[in-house]
Amino acid sequence: MLTELTIRDFAIIDHVSLTLKDGLTVLTGETGAGKSIIIDSIQLLTGARGSVEFVRHGAKRAEIEGLFIVGDDHSVYAKGEEFGVDIEEDGMVVLQRSITHQGKSICRVNGKLVTLGILKEFGKALIDIHSQHETQSLMDPERHIELLDTYAEDELKQPKQEYKKHYETYRSLKKRYKELSDNEQEMAQRLDLLQFQWNELEEAKLEPKEDEELSEERNKLSNFEKIYSGLNDAYEALYGEQKGMDWLSHAMMSLDATADYDETYQRMSEELSNSYYLVEELTFRLSTEMEGLEFDPERLDEIEERLNEINRLKRKYGQSVEEILEYKDKVEEEIDEINNKDSFLSKLETEIEDVTEDLLLEARHIHDIRTEASKQLTEAVHEELKDLYLEKAVFDVKVEKKQGKQDDPLLKNQQVSLSSSGFDEVKFLITTNPGEPMKPLHKIASGGEMSRIMLALKQIFSRHQGITSVIFDEVDTGVSGRVAQAIAEKIFKISVDSQVLCISHLPQVAAMADTHVRIMKNVRDNKTKTKAKELNTNEKVEEVARMISGTELTETTLQNGRELLNLAESFKADT
Template identity: 60%
Template sequence: MLTELSIHDFAIIDELSLTFHEGLTVLTGETGAGKSIIIDAVQLLAGGRGSVEFVRHGTKKAEIEGLFSIDSRKHPIYKVGRNYGIEISDNMVVLQRTITSGGKSICRVNGKLVTLAILKEFGRTLIDIHSQHETQALMEPENHIDLLDLYDPEVINQAKLAYHQIYERLQTLRKRYKELSENEQEVAHRLDLLTFQMEELEQANLIPNEDDTLEEERSNLANYDRIYVGLQDAYNALYGEQKGIEWLSMSLRALEDNKNYDPFMAKKAEELANHYYMVEELSYDLRNYSDTLQHDPDRLNEIESRLNEINRLKKKYGSTVNEIIDYMGKIQEEIEEITNKDSHLYKLENQIDETKQDAYLEAKQLHDIRKKAAGDLTKEIHYELKDLYLEKATFSIAFASKEDVESDNGINPPPLKLHKNGFDFITFLISTNPGEPLKELNKVASGGELSRIMLALKKIFAKHQGVTSVIFDEVDTGVSGRVAQAIAEKIGHVSEKSQVLCITHLPQVAAMADTHNLIEKVEKDNRTITYVKELSKDETIDELSRMITGAKLTETARQHAKEMLILADSIKQKI
């Protein structure tokens, strides 16, 4: 769960530190007090899109930091951590996000710098943010397949991965077939270019690692004087009259002449003898290597010329000689492929057919898994909708597919058209009144009904996904009365499986809270700032009264608020 949240210079928040608890935490306050700004901050921690508009006016950067406690070693965050080499110790994860006034975004996970994409991957396993915008996304049928796949993600994602691998290979083969079969003029131009490149590279007669070898030889020739003088100085310091080896020899004789009188001298005489012969052999190596050196200006010019030619080719074909040689192999294959185009097209056709068959089998398996998931999800949604006063609603998940006309080839019936998600096209259908036919959500569902359907989905997904924290941002808009109470109870149910943070204007939802935070804004030094206060029981009663009646508190409203809290307590005991 989200344990600590620290916000600095973010929008109208100068500095804010919040501690969150298990269960349901509600955030209430007047419109414009900054409730949604806090959710925006959490959304940025989860990898949401940043903007310089979030940086508080007059400051250099906005900083957000969140501490998450993980209560299970089986949580998917551990797998994500292993994938990116980020250690998760003490069952805690710290996400950090900094946005500078210049528009730069800096992301960290447990102190390690990461990309925004990696931060988002961590965020999606920790936080599930549900807003009014997401409810609107439920209206778009193209989003329904992703929602269905969230129902049993572990099984479905495994099948999707297997399908995606084959589908990507199929797309690559199709692209190559199209390139080779279409536009004869472009293929001819491509062949001319490849032939020219091949002739140029063959004339160069490149040898593997030639550039490294020549660079080393050039360095030796260019520094001949320094190398030769260095070798001579080293050799002369060791060999000759009154030089290093002669002094070592004198030391050795002194020890050997007296080794019979002292075991220590005998031992050191033997050690020095070994070193003496090693140094003597080293001096011979210096002399012999010095004799092999030749000062050859013509060879140096040849090397410079050859390296210039190689560097010219590097600019066109690769950063090293070995990369250029690899490129030669690739263009040789492509030349052969274009030259024998008909046979290669035939080969590609067979490969495409075989890969398409494999992809179809994987898509069929994915379809079967989705069918089962759709049946189970439909049953659970009906159960949840009854609690949300949509007991007469009928929900269904429709599966459709399209014929692959391009691949018909006289086959009856023609094969199904594959896309990135298999061959399924998913649409959520609903009928909210008895006797009415099932229709797409966007054609029959009102805003309040959509909120209830999405809330039902969230409750189900919270159970299946194991997300650490679920955040509801004014999902109760457009509802009242007994529906509001039903939504409050459903959010309470979600908080039994996951930590829930909820921004609400409904007193029924606020009464269900385990922790009630009031968000207010005040002026300080001619600047507007936001602060958060955790309410006591009496303060909670006052805030609920305000939510019921408006700004003016009455004893009747206070009594009503007390009754709501008593009712909420009784409901929570049954959950």
Template identity: 70%
Template structure:
């Protein structure tokens, strides 16, 4: 959940910090007070497009920071691993967005600088914003297959993963087949290039790890004097009259004469003798090393020349000798494919056919799971719509396999197109008027109906999507009466599974709030400021009363507001 939001020098907000709690938080206030500006700020944390217009006049930059707390199994941990962002076991995720008055956007996740695209990945895993005027993912036909799979849950995941493994092999092999079956002129040019590259690599006669071994040997030759001096000094510190080994020998002899008298001295004498012979052996090794050391300028020149040659090849074929050897092996296989193109194409055709049929079988299994999930989803949606007084509405999930081309795999006598998530095209269809045909969601015209349909869908999908904070920006526009009460109850229902932040002008929604925050606009020293304050129970009743009348408080409206609060408490207890 979003626990803390800090905004500085953003639009008409100079500085504001809001602490959010679990459950349903409702933000109310006069039009223009800055409620939607707060949502705009949160949207920037989810990767929304920034603008220099957001920077408060007369300041250098606008800054928004949000602190989120997530559960240990939240998908955000996988996102963090994918992009190298450390998320501790305490589940704290801090998103920070700065926009300068020069139009530059700076994004950070847990203090690490990231691109806007990466911030969007984090933000969309944490925040789900819904607005009356935006095209929402729930209304986007391209997202419906993803939403249906989310609803299907664990039942579809293993089958989808198996399909994707087969599909990846199928797609890769199709690309290789296409590349190999290009026109003769292109293939001949490709063959000439590969043969030249292979010849150049083979003529270099490289050995595995050769570059590493040469670099090590070169390092020793370049440091010959330093190495020789170190060995020389060490050897003559140990060997010779009145030197290390000589004194150790004296010490060992002195102890040996008393070893048979004292058991402790005997142990020390034995350990000293062992040390003496060990150091003596090291002295012999140092002597051998010193004798073998030889500075060969010609060898150094040869190594420099060889390393230069390898570095030249690395710029063309790989970062290391092993990479270049691997590349040589790869192009050798490709040369063989081109020279024996017909036999390779025939083998590929057979493999593509078999992989295609395997993929179609997996896709059919996915299709069957989706059909079953679509039936259940339809039942749930109809139940939600009835609660929102759309009992005559009809909802359906249209699933059909996408027709393919002649060369695509066949299913039941027809070619089907294989796609990353199967062969299905999924669309959510609805009609709110009996006798009218089902239409795609985004073609439903009425704003009030759209609000209710969206809430019904969100009520279902919020349980499956894992988003920590759901934000509604005036999605209840255009409704009143019993529908307004039903919407309030639905929004509260969503807050039972996710934190919900809601901007609303409906008294019924405000009464349902677990936390009610009033946004006010003030003018100090000829500058406009926005302030936020959490309301007490009595203040909440007064605010709801103002929302009812839009003018001064009266005893009647205050009583009505208190009655709404009592009804809301009763609904929560019943839930």
């Protein structure tokens, strides 16, 4: 969960530090106090696009930092391995984002500089943000298949992996078939290019590891004087009268004279003798090596010229001689394919037919799982909608085969369009009034209905997505009365399995909070500042009473606030 949030010089916030707890945290306050600005800062922390306008007037940079604590099996560990970010066993993840007054954005995860895209990947694994705008995103028909697959994740995991392997092969074969069967003029131009490349590589007559061997030889020739001087100095120090070997011989004979008196001396004598003969052998090798040394400037020029040629080819065909030779083999294969296009096309057709059969088999399996999951999801949504006083609403998850084009595969005499997720398209349909036709979710006009449907879906999917923290930004807009109470209860239920941070104007939601934070705006020295204060029990009563009646507090409104808080505590105790 998100345990610490620090914001500095962001919009009208000069410095706010929030310690967040498990369960439901509700942020309340007057309109314009800065509640949504806090959500904006969290969105930036999780990879949203920034702007220089977020930097507080007169400040050099805006800074946001969040500390998350995750469990041992959280998906963020996989993200850490993928992007080379260390995540310790204590499960602490720190996201940092700063935006300078010049518009430059700096992102860090656990102290490591990362790109905005990588920060966004970590953000998606840690936080799920829902605002009125995000609700529209949830209703996006393009995302419905993802949501259904999330709901049936356990059943779909293995079939989707199998399907993906066949699909990648299918795409690769189709792409190659299209390249071979396309425009004859383009193919002839491609053949000319490949033939030129092959001829260039063939004439080069490269040998494996040739560049490494030549570099080693060049190094010796370039440093001939240093090498010869070093070998000669070593040889002179060892061989000759009153040199190293003479003294070693003298020491060996002296120690040998004591060998008969003690086993320790005998072993020391033997060790010295062995060392003497090893050094003697090394001396002979030094002499031989010096005799074989010869400086050849012409050979050095030849090596330099050859290495320049190899480096030129590396810039065009690969980073090493081995990669260049592999590329040459691929070029040769492609030349052969183009020259024998008809036979290769026939072979590809057979391969495409075989892989299509396997692909459709896996796609049908996935389709069947989705169809069964859609029935279960439909029933689950109906149960949630009843709790939100939409008991007359009819919800349906429609799983259909996506209509294909002329060249797409046939399934039971129907062309189907294959994608990376199968041949299905999924639509969430609903009617909220009896007698009206089913419509796609995104065509529902009522904001209140949209909020309730989103919460119903979120209640279901929060149990499957494994998100650390869920944030709701005024998703309860446009509701009141018993519906407001139902929404408050639903938000609390979501907080049982996930940490929830909620901005709300509803007293029913505020009363349900485990932690209640009031956001206030003050003007001092002609500067606007936002502050956050965690409320105690008496302050909670006053804030809830204020949300019920407005700014004026009376004993009656305070009593109403206490009653609402007591009702909330009673509901939470029974949940």
